[in-house]
Amino acid sequence: MINAFKGLWKTSGYFRFGIVALVFALVMVILSFFSPYKPMASYKVPTDLPPSFDYLFGTTSRGQDLFWQMTFALRNSLGFGLITAFLSRILAILVGMYSGYKGGWFDKFLMSINDSFVIMPVLPILLLLNFLLRDQMNWFYMALMMALLGWAWDARLIRSQVLSLKQRVFSETAVFCGMRTRKIIFHEHMPYVLPVLFSTTINNLLWSIGMEVTLSILGLTNLNNPTIGVVIYWANQHQSMISGSWWWVAAPVLVTVFVFTGFYLLSVSINEFIDPRTRLRMKGGAA
């Protein structure tokens, strides 16, 4: 594990950038617990100040220090994304692995539902849902909804992995030895599926944070709980772009770009590392 980390750190610029972004995100999350202000408390600092050493990201027209607000925003957005990714993993693993392993009409049935969810535009459904049930919605229900809508693509990836595993000799041996289906799936096949799972988790995390931002920009979430999207929403409400306080939008945008790109590159570099061909090249062997 430590060796893998060292190897990646030495050879992959993507990985280094990703780790830097991860550390940045973690530091922000930890800092949020030491914030001198409450998340949405207003008129604590002078309004509309551009970024400076006193106020790293500037201040808002509501007298909030954007730096500290962003620590809360990042914490909430990441937490939300992690819960969604976790919940949808459960569905993706169950559907992908059972469907791939069982095959036949069971597989056909599940995959036709699966493909419908892949194609379906998620945003309009979430719009309607949040529009009607906003008062009943909390972040957990929303994570649950997003998980229900966002598992399909990853289930397909996992299924294709299992389809190829099923052809291998060890799977046949396991069946002939009388191993139960559930045990084959979770003990024998799971280790091979984990790498795929890891990269899909990061992608799903980014997707769900992105969706939450989308809904917040439209004003459809709890606007008193800062997330990346909520910060942008308030910037829009105060027409920060027109009044010239561009940093109000720039702060969440830059933080998002940094964290999203970093996490994505992290998953790309780890994927490349898992691919045996790349590892051979790293060790100087033939690719």
Add this chain to the structure above:
Amino acid sequence: MTFKHLFNKNFGKYLLGRIGQTIMVIIIGITITFIIPRLAPTNPVELKIQQMMVSGANIHPEAIRQFREAMNDIYGLKGTLLEQYVNFWGRLARGDLGPSIFSFPYPATDIIMKSMPWTIGLLLSTSVISWIFGNLLGGLAGYYSNRRWTRWAELLANSIRPIPYYIFAFILLIVFCFVFPLFPTLGAYDRGMDENWMNPAFLLSVLHHTFLPALSLVLTGLGGWLLGMRALVSNIISEDYVQYAEVAGVKKKTILYQYVMRNAMLPQITGLGMSLGGIFSGALITEYVFGIPGMGQLAYRAIVGFDYSLIMGVSIFSIVGVSVAVLIVDLLYPIFDPRVRLN
């Protein structure tokens, strides 16, 4: 090229399968929109009417009456769940979602139809442009994978790819409307102009206004297509037939465009179909950010104005529209894949 050969047995099977799939998507999607309002503990119709009243807008009493009637049909809690479901589809089949609240007496369907072309235009042009350029660049990057510029292209593509559409839209907005004010911030054409597509000045104005939103959609999509194509091409060039062609002295250009990229294109076409839903979500927010009068803008207005029929309509039309678009892309597939046609 004639299309007669397309209509053999296999193609018929493929066609039926895809149409069946599309119908399934639409049924599942619309059933979800049927279920959602019924999850609410209170009657959503009365709740929305109350919210409208509280919001203080001047609403025509006749609008409220028609609204309540239509909504009670669509979300009607009369009868068994099955009867409700049948009534719901009946209304939809007639395209009657009731009047839009703040544009009374215009039906929600009409208003949606008016903004739909903007969204379709933006979505269609940007996804086609970004698909073509992304695949072209990806093909070149995969074929000449040891050149220095391909590394940079890959790095750039990898960095842009995870950035959500609207974040990119905001970046472009800050850079090109405030730092270098080259483009207008809001709207799809100059305020004073009439919507007249025959007028060249109007067309220019539309192009000028929609350039940035289009650019943001094109650039965010580009990275994904580039990387996908690059990976496909670098797999294909190690195959025997490509190496044989190289040894036989076939021109590099011919090899790349005719032998390699044509093969690599097929998964990318499937990919285009699969990604349309996501691109659509991105386009909605981009429209809202840049003030283009499409479905995204409409959705926002509907949310702010508690316009239930409108938001319902936007959801349903989006689901149907995107599914049909995916179907069309998938039906193009056999034209490019000789195996589906001839097999």
